[in-house]
Amino acid sequence: MEYTTLQFLKIDWLLLAAFVIAAASAVLLWRLRKMPLFAALRFPVIFFLLVTASAPVLVRFRAERKPAVAVVVDVSPSMALTKRIESAVAFISKNEAALNASVELKYYGFAASSSEVKQFSSLLKANFGPATDINSALWGVRRENSGRLSGVILITDGNHNAGALKDNWLNGLDAPVFTVAVNSGEMIKDIAINSVKVSDFAFKNVPLDITVGVAASGLAGRSTSVRLKDGTNVLAAKPLNIVSDNDSQEITLRFTPALNGNFAYQLEAEPLQGEITATNNYKNLSLNVIRDKLRVLFLSGSPSFEYAFLRHMLKNDPMVELVSFVILRNPENIMLVTDDQSSLIPFPSSELFSRDLHSFDLLLLDNFSYRKLSLNPEYFNNIKDWVTVKGGSLLMNAGPNSFSTGGWNFTAVGDILPADAPPAEDSFKEGFFRPRVVAPGHFLVSLTDGRKENEAAWKSVPELEFSQELRPKQGAEVILENPRDGSAVLSVWDKGKGRAAALGVNTTWKWALQSGTLNVYNAFWKNIIRYLTRSGKADEWQVYFDRPEYFAGQEYAVRFRRPFESDTQKLRLTVTEPSGSKSTSPLKKSGEKEWSFSGRFRESGTHVFDLNSDSAGMARTEYRFETAVSAATSREEANLNNDAQFLRDIAADTGGLYFDEYNFSLPDFYDKLKKIKQKSAVEKSPIGVSGWCLAILAGLLVFEWFLRRKKGMW
Amino acid sequence: MRKLLILLQLIFLLSATMISHAQQHNRFVFTQLKYDGNWDPYPETWQDILAFLATTTSLDCEPRRRVITAGDNQLFSSPFLVILGNESFPELTSDERQRIRRFLTNGGMIFAENSSGIRSGDFDASFRREISKIFPEKKLSKLPSTHPIYRSFYLLRGVGGRRLTNNYIEGIDLAGRTILVYSQNDIIGAWAKDRFGNYLWDCSPGGEGQRFEAQKLSQNIIMHSVCGTYKSDAVHQPYIEQKLRR
Numbered sequence: 001m002e003y004t005t006l007q008f009l010k011i012d013w014l015l016l017a018a019f020v021i022a023a024a025s026a027v028l029l030w031r032l033r034k035m036p037l038f039a040a041l042r043f044p045v046i047f048f049l050l051v052t053a054s055a056p057v058l059v060r061f062r063a064e065r066k067p068a069v070a071v072v073v074d075v076s077p078s079m080a081l082t083k084r085i086e087s088a089v090a091f092i093s094k095n096e097a098a099l100n101a102s103v104e105l106k107y108y109g110f111a112a113s114s115s116e117v118k119q120f121s122s123l124l125k126a127n128f129g130p131a132t133d134i135n136s137a138l139w140g141v142r143r144e145n146s147g148r149l150s151g152v153i154l155i156t157d158g159n160h161n162a163g164a165l166k167d168n169w170l171n172g173l174d175a176p177v178f179t180v181a182v183n184s185g186e187m188i189k190d191i192a193i194n195s196v197k198v199s200d201f202a203f204k205n206v207p208l209d210i211t212v213g214v215a216a217s218g219l220a221g222r223s224t225s226v227r228l229k230d231g232t233n234v235l236a237a238k239p240l241n242i243v244s245d246n247d248s249q250e251i252t253l254r255f256t257p258a259l260n261g262n263f264a265y266q267l268e269a270e271p272l273q274g275e276i277t278a279t280n281n282y283k284n285l286s287l288n289v290i291r292d293k294l295r296v297l298f299l300s301g302s303p304s305f306e307y308a309f310l311r312h313m314l315k316n317d318p319m320v321e322l323v324s325f326v327i328l329r330n331p332e333n334i335m336l337v338t339d340d341q342s343s344l345i346p347f348p349s350s351e352l353f354s355r356d357l358h359s360f361d362l363l364l365l366d367n368f369s370y371r372k373l374s375l376n377p378e379y380f381n382n383i384k385d386w387v388t389v390k391g392g393s394l395l396m397n398a399g400p401n402s403f404s405t406g407g408w409n410f411t412a413v414g415d416i417l418p419a420d421a422p423p424a425e426d427s428f429k430e431g432f433f434r435p436r437v438v439a440p441g442h443f444l445v446s447l448t449d450g451r452k453e454n455e456a457a458w459k460s461v462p463e464l465e466f467s468q469e470l471r472p473k474q475g476a477e478v479i480l481e482n483p484r485d486g487s488a489v490l491s492v493w494d495k496g497k498g499r500a501a502a503l504g505v506n507t508t509w510k511w512a513l514q515s516g517t518l519n520v521y522n523a524f525w526k527n528i529i530r531y532l533t534r535s536g537k538a539d540e541w542q543v544y545f546d547r548p549e550y551f552a553g554q555e556y557a558v559r560f561r562r563p564f565e566s567d568t569q570k571l572r573l574t575v576t577e578p579s580g581s582k583s584t585s586p587l588k589k590s591g592e593k594e595w596s597f598s599g600r601f602r603e604s605g606t607h608v609f610d611l612n613s614d615s616a617g618m619a620r621t622e623y624r625f626e627t628a629v630s631a632a633t634s635r636e637e638a639n640l641n642n643d644a645q646f647l648r649d650i651a652a653d654t655g656g657l658y659f660d661e662y663n664f665s666l667p668d669f670y671d672k673l674k675k676i677k678q679k680s681a682v683e684k685s686p687i688g689v690s691g692w693c694l695a696i697l698a699g700l701l702v703f704e705w706f707l708r709r710k711k712g713m714w
Numbered sequence: 715m716r717k718l719l720i721l722l723q724l725i726f727l728l729s730a731t732m733i734s735h736a737q738q739h740n741r742f743v744f745t746q747l748k749y750d751g752n753w754d755p756y757p758e759t760w761q762d763i764l765a766f767l768a769t770t771t772s773l774d775c776e777p778r779r780r781v782i783t784a785g786d787n788q789l790f791s792s793p794f795l796v797i798l799g800n801e802s803f804p805e806l807t808s809d810e811r812q813r814i815r816r817f818l819t820n821g822g823m824i825f826a827e828n829s830s831g832i833r834s835g836d837f838d839a840s841f842r843r844e845i846s847k848i849f850p851e852k853k854l855s856k857l858p859s860t861h862p863i864y865r866s867f868y869l870l871r872g873v874g875g876r877r878l879t880n881n882y883i884e885g886i887d888l889a890g891r892t893i894l895v896y897s898q899n900d901i902i903g904a905w906a907k908d909r910f911g912n913y914l915w916d917c918s919p920g921g922e923g924q925r926f927e928a929q930k931l932s933q934n935i936i937m938h939s940v941c942g943t944y945k946s947d948a949v950h951q952p953y954i955e956q957k958l959r960r
Contacts, residue, residue: 303771303937305742305793305794306740307941308942315943329772339957343866343945343953343957345949466737509821513793514790
């Protein structure tokens, strides 16, 4: 609306004085009645002088604009699934007319991105991505309106899932936000796992509690179970009895990790019939399982210096919890005293090989004869299963009771050893030798830091004596060999989930006794133990992903770092997707001890990463880890209820109000709107010094002069 | 000619008692220190000791004794060393002391004995002097009755020997290991026999019982050198305590 007014901006005193003089002379002339015409001319002159003196301005005003209010509607999948978008459109329809009377409405839709829409009804079919980004939506609206908004009506379920919100994220928004929670058309039937509380890491063989937060709606009186799974294996489960239609419970599951490493597990609330979605019944859990201590079972068939030295080293290793047994007396030995005069105890074969075996990480068999103890052959299957299925580690070293001479090569234990010996008694080789490193760069031969220093260390280790001629099996990796006959001194391989090693010597104690220090001996055995048990420095690859959580379809970037030097220059990464398909790609070296890779998660589920290298012509798996990828929609479907508290917080932090669709109050709304003083568009047209005024004034003065001349007054 | 043949036989026997090459595999070797003095008061008891071990334990023993000197590189060929004497123990050179210290620090163990059976005799004083120079920071101290050496094979409630000079044995510990065991009871002397197989010496005051205790203690000392603190492990304690209570 427009209107015009006349304003007088100032009074010029000089001109005012001229007006007074002119007015006085006009009055005088009129009184004298001599020259009424002149008097009559005086009045218009006086008039125009007055006008000029007061600087009149013709001002044209536009009517003030209505406050601008943005209506920002969440059209994310969670709103669509629960039909809240329809409720939002209905809410707008109901209140639009009343709002339009006093405010200027602008409509926006948002999900992962946002955009203005001309018609709010078009929000029903809008698609702005698979996430809810309330932060970007509000700030985008503010930016578009140059801060001239008097308020924002935000209609959303409040389930922001596009990145963490900083503290005070609404500071500077400069407009009150009126949050409106709309309901779904009908009661949602849904169970959702909405939180998982667990320690950042777990200890192997130590029970771990996982607290699972479950929200259930519309399913009062029904029951299901909450489970922890590793693939198809259920590791822990507890029942969930839903009490009310809006139920929220915490279920604590307890399980004991049996392997160490990085694993991906799945939490599941078993879906019930009629649920609006089952996607939010699942949550992935990545767990780093480490050892509190390595549990080593050291069994020796007879006391010896090799046993004594290794036992002392293990006993003094703070990372090791050692349980050892030595067969001090064979059946053929004579006992000269009664049982209570000897310290001998029965060998607990049943406990060790049946009940307790799973609690150990490493089994060392040092010249251990099963024949003399008449061990149950079933124990060998237990050992094999413990290595291949449970991930245990096994090492056998040389001796008259080891390998073929001990009859092991016809047992299940022999099957999992990476090397065997010829069946003849002459598998033993006399003489002194210094082992030759076959796999330089392998962790097992890292006696000291630095490649050159390490080579020098191996060239100066004391000679060993005697070796058992071991032949590596297909797929085994030979680390050390006897240079005299090329037999494998140390060979290793991965067997199922575990590792096994064959050591063809039993005089490594010489490395302790005959070296200047114990360093070489300690380093050699520590390497073996940590390598076999995949712990400590042996497995110390550090893996860095660029995001804490991934969804199917997302790209990822990962870096691998190893803290110790290695000859490994070429690394490959094999990614096994949940469907089983594998892809292998070379890694790019991005630093001295760092490699990187980027890709895309095509599927949701557990992805297995194998870091492989080539060493001495053999492929080797350096490190294996898992990561879980969630389904693309799981972000949205994680929580289908309104987050009323979050909406209240937004309103409170911005000076707005929280409503639901039934209690929206226009007076309260207007009251809280920001009052913006709008500058009207004003058009000013000065009149006093306009050309027309001056022309009329000049004409009057000229006419009076003409009359005077005619009358002869001049 | 006959004398020559006897001489040759003696030479052969003598050489058979010594290992000219330090090859032993992982077997236990009875290594004895030779020094300038009466280092070998019982030249043949080692055979009986090894035979006893072979009969009663699973320990795999090298059947021959190894005799070395402190300056011999073969000092480091086997981790168990016996030092006997009943007269003064000679003053070692600085290099010899360092070698013995390194031997003990790197895992070796010495069983030393004052074979005179006389407390604080010549051997005792001189040996203690040398040990204090090898390990100035350490001191010989009594091994408690709960020490693993008393239960490494036999359960010993006391000590034995040819003479019960002390009712204890002494030792030095280093990094959780007993690296030196020292006795003044002439434990090895309790084994000594004449050529007819009769024990040379009576054991006083306990007689044959005391001798048997000595024999068991010497076996325990050797077993301790190849087992370490094995019998201190928790798994053994309930059994041992039960047996000790009987």
